[in-house]
């Protein structure tokens with residue numbers, strides 16, 4: 001074997017390009033952005049889960065001091081929207097179908113004036129019957145959340161029936177036969193609760209109309225182009241007439257994928273003929289944001305005497321809330337997590353999303369991940385315990401390995417799962433699973449994909465010999481664009497700091513599927529690398545001409561091309577190209593190659609095959625307080641197959657942060673909803689982990705390179721939130737014998753459970 | 754009419770004479786009157802710490818401090834932490850340790866750490882975690898932030 005090639009820039013722990021502004025306070029975020037003459041908008045929200053709007057009277061509000069515009073469903077014609085089903089309205093028209101649904105908006109000179117004026121809007125409602133439980137909503141007799149569901153436009157893949165807004169199935173072999181041949185069959189039901197994405201910068205937008213059919217929006221969305229096209233749809237103008245700019249974003253985690261405040265700011269700015277800023281308050285975040293869907297997961301698994309899985313039947317029922325949002329996608333992809341990274345000769349897995357009169361939900365980091373993984377990985381431990389097997393051994397007997405066929409018929413390659421299991425188990429000291437009284441260890445494994453979708457990259461050589469990279473994604477904080485710039489610098493023989501990054505302006509940067517799906521660095525780096533190669537070719541041609549030599553004879557070194565002792569620097573090439581006309585630019589686009597799967601096994605699946613799948617194992621050692629039921633995490637280990645580490649520092653950062661976010665869902669985070677009303681809409685009662693609640697996260701990077709990835713990298717960002725609930729649940733069971741099947745695992749449940 | 758209060762402040766070494774409304778918070782004064790946006794805005798109820806600044810050397814969540822109560826105070830925000838061109842040891846350590854992701858919590862985190870290290874210049878990991886527990890970070894999981902504060906404490910102690 002030849003020694004691996006040493007790289008100059010990739011694989012190195014280099015500081016992020018946007019770091020200095022962030023530690024000095026110079027970085028501008030969307031919430032810092034203002035315009036001259038800007039007004040402030042506030043939203044009036046429904047107090048009812050389901051009601052007919054009898055009357056809205058805004059006349060008193062319009063007369064309040066500082067009020068410049070009032071908008072309701074009746075005052076502006078705005079089209080419905082929604083990613084799979086057009087079931088969202090900007091402002092309610094005839095009915096409200098969830099608490100917190102926007103009914104009117106006010107733009108005023110200050111936030112305070114807008115807030116005061118909201119109280120002067122009179123709305124008369126006639127309450128209607130509502131449904132809050134997914135199982136009840138599926139009942140034929142349940143009230144319909146959208147009685148007009150058949151007339152709502154939907155994507156062809158969506159199969160609906162009353163309150164059920166989607167259904168996806170994966171079927172392999174014959175489960176009944178599998179259960180008949182099983183030594184034991186296990187049936188369990190698990191539940192999870194809604195959680196908030198937890199970004200520290202609330203959603204915000206400033207909108208300005210620059211012509212009667214043209215607007216610019218400065219906001220903190222993760223998806224420029226989806227935001228652009230959705231706004232175009234709502235306002236009935238061409239997408240190119242809407243410019244979306246993200247000055248900077250304080251976290252997203254999937255919670256900023258879909259419209260936040262953009263449409264309200266645009267509607268109010270149009271009415272006021274002035275720029276309007278709308279920022280969601282902390283209370284609005286915790287009562288009216290797009291949460292991670294709560295889910296009910298039913299699992300039936302049959303195994304032979306040795307613990308090998310013979311058949312698995314499962315269903316994930318996702319509470320979409322009153323508008324489908326990402327629910328159909330979450331339920332669909334959830335079927336793959338129900339399967340887990342295991343060999344399943346027989347399986348029948350179903351994912352459905354259901355309307356209720358709860359607040360609509362979104363797609364939080366690994367949207368379909370934690371809920372079914374919590375079920376599947378908890379059940380694996382329950383099976384191991386019943387069979388008297390080590391949970392690690394049970395997994396080793398069932399996991400997918402190189403060349404195996406997964407449940408969707410996809411052939412698995414670059415499978416680092418066994419290595420993750422071995423390393424995580426060794427690191428946590430698996431041999432001693434009960435190190436003391438009320439103390440135990442647990443682990444959980446999982447898999448995820450690197451989402452597809454297009455990326456583009458424009459490169460230009462600058463006159464000082466550096467390079468500018470223009471891309472249409474948002475740097476959410478993951479370091480994805482520093483990673484992509486490292487790839488470009490490597491190709492160009494430059495330093496990382498020679499790369500200037502321009503991003504997140506829908507007018508000037510190329511189309512991009514956006515900062516989502518663990519794909520940002522992967523796809524942007526691939527596109528940019530291709531563009532860099534093209535740019536280098538053009539530079540080489542010019543250099544050869546200038547030096548009067550053959551292109552092949554040129555050597556690239558220190559940002560110059562050399563022919564023996566003669567050289568021409570990149571800066572000289574740029575200057576020459578600029579004066580000789582045109583300058584030097586290059587561009588490329590990328591989309592990950594489609595992956596083969598067995599189409600006969602899947603029905604209405606949104607992502608039936610998984611490009612560059614990643615594999616991960618979390619292990620934890622924790623203690624449970626016998627009297628108080630409180631859980632203390634002593635150690636936490638993450639082993640993840642990342643393919644290749646372009647910048648190990650920021651990869652670790654993803655795994656550390658994701659694990660802690662997942663520990664929050666495991667132990668403390670829950671949007672508590674009763675009859676559609678959120679009961680804990682403040683950061684005192686919605687408990688995210690602080691520095692004191694978690695230990696140092698120990699990270700192990702495993703590298704089984706993906707053929708498609710830049711330098712072999714795989715998608716990284718979402719997976720670390722998937723496994724914590726199951727790993728923690730398994731460790732709690734090991735520590736104190738309590739098996740908690742409903743997230744979060746609170747002290748109360750441990751004591752009473 | 755709202756009564757206005759006269760407010761004298763020294764912010765990052767610069768003196769200001771302002772007229773503020775009675776209910777205005779220090780965060781509003783910093784962000785709106787002085788357009789210093791380093792201190793961030795989130796919960797506005799003292800729960801997340803993104804708005805933390807130093808008031809007379811002590812860490813304060815500026816979103817719940819009435820500005821009028823700060824008359825005569827010395828305020829330091831993240832913009833005023835560096836000395837001239839040289840970044841503060843905490844800023845350097847946060848950068849070099851990869852403790853910065855989205856960065857929205859970072860001004861608050863760094864100011865909280867700066868205040869804490871004054872009280873406890875050589876903290877243990879445990880103590881750092883306790884000192885920072887009023888500031889939420891959703892991105893980093895705190896591991897690299899704690900390492901950065903440890904590193905900065907060492908650098909500062911060595912001087």
Ligand code: FES
Nearest residue numbers: 795797799802816
């Ligand atoms: S904004 Fe001040 S503590 Fe949250």
Ligand code: FES
Nearest residue numbers: 855856858890892
């Ligand atoms: S770096 Fe994003 S919240 Fe801390």
